Amino acid sequence: MNNILLKTEHITMQFGGVVAVDDLNIEIPEGRITALIGPNGAGKTTAFNVITGGYQPTNGKVTFDGQVIGENYPRSKMKKIYNGTYRTLNEHQVINTPDKITRLGMARTFQNIRLFKDLTVFENVLIAKHCHIKAGMLRSAFRLNKAEELMMNQEADKLLHTIDLHMHRDEKASSLPYGKQRKLEIARALATGPKLLLLDEPAAGMNPKETEELALFIQEIKESFSLTIFLIEHHMDLVMNISDKIYVLDYGKTIAQGSANEVQNDPAVIMAYLGVEEE
Amino acid sequence: MNSKRNTLLTTISFVLAIVFLYWLSANRLQHGMLVSVLQKGVIFALVAVSMNLLNGFTGLFSLGQAGFMSIGAYTTAILIIPVKSLDGVYYMNGVHPFIRAMKMLIADSPAFIQSVFPFIALLLGGLLAAGIAAIVGVAVLRLKSDYLAIATLGLSEIVRAIFSSPNFDQITNGSYGLNKIPNFPEMAWGLIPSLLTPFIVVGVCIAFILLLINSSYGRAFKAIREDEIAAEAMGINLFKHKSMSFVVSSFFSAIAGGLLAMYMRSIEAKTFSIPLTYDILLIVVIGGIGSVSGSIISAFLVTAAKEWWLRFFDQPLFFGDWQVPLFRTGFRMVIFSILLMVVVLVYRKGLMGSNEFSWDRLLGRFKRTGKSEGGRA
Numbered sequence: 194m195n196n197i198l199l200k201t202e203h204i205t206m207q208f209g210g211v212v213a214v215d216d217l218n219i220e221i222p223e224g225r226i227t228a229l230i231g232p233n234g235a236g237k238t239t240a241f242n243v244i245t246g247g248y249q250p251t252n253g254k255v256t257f258d259g260q261v262i263g264e265n266y267p268r269s270k271m272k273k274i275y276n277g278t279y280r281t282l283n284e285h286q287v288i289n290t291p292d293k294i295t296r297l298g299m300a301r302t303f304q305n306i307r308l309f310k311d312l313t314v315f316e317n318v319l320i321a322k323h324c325h326i327k328a329g330m331l332r333s334a335f336r337l338n339k340a341e342e343l344m345m346n347q348e349a350d351k352l353l354h355t356i357d358l359h360m361h362r363d364e365k366a367s368s369l370p371y372g373k374q375r376k377l378e379i380a381r382a383l384a385t386g387p388k389l390l391l392l393d394e395p396a397a398g399m400n401p402k403e404t405e406e407l408a409l410f411i412q413e414i415k416e417s418f419s420l421t422i423f424l425i426e427h428h429m430d431l432v433m434n435i436s437d438k439i440y441v442l443d444y445g446k447t448i449a450q451g452s453a454n455e456v457q458n459d460p461a462v463i464m465a466y467l468g469v470e471e472e
Numbered sequence: 473m474n475s476k477r478n479t480l481l482t483t484i485s486f487v488l489a490i491v492f493l494y495w496l497s498a499n500r501l502q503h504g505m506l507v508s509v510l511q512k513g514v515i516f517a518l519v520a521v522s523m524n525l526l527n528g529f530t531g532l533f534s535l536g537q538a539g540f541m542s543i544g545a546y547t548t549a550i551l552i553i554p555v556k557s558l559d560g561v562y563y564m565n566g567v568h569p570f571i572r573a574m575k576m577l578i579a580d581s582p583a584f585i586q587s588v589f590p591f592i593a594l595l596l597g598g599l600l601a602a603g604i605a606a607i608v609g610v611a612v613l614r615l616k617s618d619y620l621a622i623a624t625l626g627l628s629e630i631v632r633a634i635f636s637s638p639n640f641d642q643i644t645n646g647s648y649g650l651n652k653i654p655n656f657p658e659m660a661w662g663l664i665p666s667l668l669t670p671f672i673v674v675g676v677c678i679a680f681i682l683l684l685i686n687s688s689y690g691r692a693f694k695a696i697r698e699d700e701i702a703a704e705a706m707g708i709n710l711f712k713h714k715s716m717s718f719v720v721s722s723f724f725s726a727i728a729g730g731l732l733a734m735y736m737r738s739i740e741a742k743t744f745s746i747p748l749t750y751d752i753l754l755i756v757v758i759g760g761i762g763s764v765s766g767s768i769i770s771a772f773l774v775t776a777a778k779e780w781w782l783r784f785f786d787q788p789l790f791f792g793d794w795q796v797p798l799f800r801t802g803f804r805m806v807i808f809s810i811l812l813m814v815v816v817l818v819y820r821k822g823l824m825g826s827n828e829f830s831w832d833r834l835l836g837r838f839k840r841t842g843k844s845e846g847g848r849a
Contacts, residue, residue, distance in 0.1 A: 245705065290710075291704045292707045295704075300705070301705055308698075309702065316694075319688075320691045320694075320706060334683045334687045385707050
């Protein structure tokens with residue numbers, strides 16, 4: 194059995210009085226593709242943000258690669274208004290900023306593409322390599338880390354070759370067509386050297402053909418970079434084709450989990466997506 | 473081949489500039505205005521570039537430059553005012569005994585130390601400003617955009633108020649300011665005359681900033697400017713990098729402040745009030761936010777236009793018996809403001825946009841205009 198790379202336990206995220214994610218328990222086995230689906234506003238992106246450190250959860254624990262990267266319990270004001278299902282037992286707190294979590298080996302993309310628009314394709318990838326730099330500012334400014342700099346450049350070039358974007362190397366990121374911007378965003382995430390790649394709606398705004406290509410691309414990079422992938426998606430074809438396990442979220446609650454077939458036939462899922470049939 | 477040509481052109485213009493400065497140094501009396509415009513221009517070029525590092529490359533809209541300049545200016549001035557002038561400068565309140573003791577020590581030190589001491593003073597001013605920036609940054613850098621601008625502007629005013637407060641008048645001489653500050657020192661035992669000193673100091677500082685901008689850390693700064701959330705998701709520690717940029721920028725602003733003290737020979741806290749920051753911001757915007765060469769070019773242009781080229785608008789002008797109206801003291805600032813508006817309207821993104829100077833571009837422009845003229849003929 195594969196070991197679990199990422200595990201969330203009782204993740205609850207409450208904004209004011211609204212519980213956006215309630216008692217989310219996810220296990221992501223190494224080397225697999227896991228998906229999180231759900232209707233609009235189900236709390237998928239919030240869950241993503243909690244995992245990557247963008248939000249501090251109201252309650253619960255996130256473990257990545259055997260290390261607790263985020264843990265919290267309802268405190269002070271939140272203690273009174275806390276509305277989540279899960280009551281906490283141990284009062285621990287672990288806070289990590291997103292940049293630290295990225296350096297631990299978890300990289301993400303964004304639902305609405307967030308490239309460094311005014312910089313070139315190459316620079317976009319090169320910047321992602323900066324997170325593992327060893328030289329300090331002065332050493333780097335005086336070019337005393339030539340070997341390191343050269344390695345960063347070579348790796349960035351190699352990565353662009355691997356994912357077939359090298360012909361656009363010196364173009365501005367914003368000048369790329371939409372599909373390639375998506376690809377570049379994934380490349381940039383890969384440049385940080387992740388074990389786990391989180392994709393937030395990678396097929397958003399793509400036509401069926403592009404979606405099909407993306408599915409192939411995701412499987413390709415999963416093999417060539419030996420990745421574990423966790424994705425949020427709306428396109429059911431994409432999710433059903435490539436994911437090994439699917440979690441379904443609705444109104445912040447996990448309503449189903451299992452393989453594509455199991456989830457597709459689950460009455461709760463059908464109800465969440467299609468609404469209740471009237472008499 | 474082009475790169476060879478460009479290196480050659482750069483070397484030639486560099487040598488020409490140095491020869492010109494030596495010539496200017498020999499004939500400085502006939503060209504007083506040119507000298508002072510060039511020196512002030514080069515000092516403002518350094519502040520503008522350091523402000524650009526923060527505003528244009530890291531995307532932090534900070535308006536604290538004048539404050540950090542004043543830290544550098546005061547530190548440098550206090551350190552380099554000669555012992556024999558002390559009583560004249562601090563004639564109202566007397567000088568703090570510690571400062572006097574320190575100055576006696578410096579005056580007794582070997583000649584070599586005395587000759588490099590002005591540079592040590594500049595460096596100390598820079599380090600002090602950098603240290604303050606590092607501390608203040610912990611609080612201020614949590615703010616974003618306009619809020620950061622307001623906080624840094626306030627910071628700069630606090631610094632000014634402290635320098636002019638009567639509580640410190642044995643150190644800063646309160647609202648009387650400091651004078652009898654020695655001019656730029658000579659370098660390399662007189663081989664490099666004092667006129668060249670600010671150019672060399674600024675050249676070294678800007679070279680460092682350029683190296684930094686093109687290093688991996690510079691790229692991280694640009695990433696923060698483009699998209700903070702994405703930069704953080706790419707493993708860039710926002711606070712650490714913002715703080716770095718803030719500290720480096722403050723350090724060089726303070727160096728420029730120290731040079732300004734040497735240039736002006738007398739400073740007071742009022743010199744470093746808010747309008748100074750706006751002057752620098754103006755230079756940065758006119759030159760192009762995110763362009764180092766733009767800031768340098770515009771520093772010289774703005775200084776020359778303001779101090780020199782438009783001077784004649786201040787003098788009464790007669791055509792025969794008819795006196796042209798409006799030509800009187802202060803009119804040049806009206807013209808200057810109109811010119812600024814025109815420049816900003818024509819060059820929306822500043823003279824250079826976010827591009828850097830390159831010979832290819834310059835020569836390309838000549839070629840293009842040459843061709844189009846040929847076509848017309």
